[in-house]
Amino acid sequence: MTSKALNICILENGQTPADLADDFGSYPAMIERWIAPFLPEATFTYVSPVQGEALPSPHTYDGYILSGSKYSAYERAPWMLSLMEFLQELKALQIPVFGICFGHQIMADAYGGQTTKAKQGWGVGAQLYEYVNDAGPKAAASYIFHQDQVTTLPPDSVCIGGSSHCRNGVLAYDFPALSVQYHPEFTADYIRALATKFRGSLLPDAVSEGALDSIECLEVDSSQIANWAASFFRKHAQR
Structure with a gap:
C-alpha cells in the first residue's frame, strides 16, 4: 500500500549560530535531514516566524514541526504570541504538530501549561530518556541543549517520558500533538561545536x-524517534 503524499511545514523559531551555519545548515534543514528518510512521502517547506515571516493558513499543510530556539517561550515576543495563537488553531482543527525543545515549551504554554528557567540549570550533551510503558520509543540517549523546562503540564497533556534532568521531557496531548525537550535532529558534531563555542560564556x-564527556560516553541513535514522529504524522495528517 502506497502512503499518501504529505506536505509538512517546519517552523523555524531559532537560527543556527552564523559561524556554524555553513557546516551544519539551518534548524529546519537539520530537522528535514533527520525525519525525511523515515517519511519519504513528505515534502517539506520552511517558514521562519523568528525572522518575521507570516504564519501560513493552518490548512495549507498536513502537519507542522516546531524547531528549537535560543529564545525563551516566556519572553512572549510578538512572533511568539502569534505562534501561540496559531497553535490554538491547529488544536481546534486537529492538524498534527510535533514540537522540539523551544517547540515543546511554546506548545505547553499555548495549551495552558508553563515553561520556566530550570532550577537544575543547563542541560547540555547526551542524556538518557525513558518513557512510560509503551507510550513512546524505547529508552535511549538523546542530545539536549536547554536551560528552560516545562514545569506545569497543560491540562490536555500527559507526560510520557523524561530524564533525570528534565522530568517533563516528552508530552502527548489528547489532540494530535507530541513534543520533546531533546533535539533528535542534532548530531554529535553539532552538540560538540555548541559546547565548545559557548564554553566560558553562555555555558x-x-x-x-x-x-x-557525555557525547563520548553515551551513544545516540535518533532513528527510532524519527520513526515514531513519522508514524504520528501518517496517522493524523489530514488533507
Whole structure:
C-alpha cells in the first residue's frame, strides 16, 4: 500500500549560530535531514516566524514541526504570541504538530501549561530518556541543549517520558500533538561545536566539559524517534 503524499511545514523559531551555519545548515534543514528518510512521502517547506515571516493558513499543510530556539517561550515576543495563537488553531482543527525543545515549551504554554528557567540549570550533551510503558520509543540517549523546562503540564497533556534532568521531557496531548525537550535532529558534531563555542560564556566550564564527556560516553541513535514522529504524522495528517 502506497502512503499518501504529505506536505509538512517546519517552523523555524531559532537560527543556527552564523559561524556554524555553513557546516551544519539551518534548524529546519537539520530537522528535514533527520525525519525525511523515515517519511519519504513528505515534502517539506520552511517558514521562519523568528525572522518575521507570516504564519501560513493552518490548512495549507498536513502537519507542522516546531524547531528549537535560543529564545525563551516566556519572553512572549510578538512572533511568539502569534505562534501561540496559531497553535490554538491547529488544536481546534486537529492538524498534527510535533514540537522540539523551544517547540515543546511554546506548545505547553499555548495549551495552558508553563515553561520556566530550570532550577537544575543547563542541560547540555547526551542524556538518557525513558518513557512510560509503551507510550513512546524505547529508552535511549538523546542530545539536549536547554536551560528552560516545562514545569506545569497543560491540562490536555500527559507526560510520557523524561530524564533525570528534565522530568517533563516528552508530552502527548489528547489532540494530535507530541513534543520533546531533546533535539533528535542534532548530531554529535553539532552538540560538540555548541559546547565548545559557548564554553566560558553562555555555558559554565563544568557544563561544557560534562557535555563533551557525555557525547563520548553515551551513544545516540535518533532513528527510532524519527520513526515514531513519522508514524504520528501518517496517522493524523489530514488533507
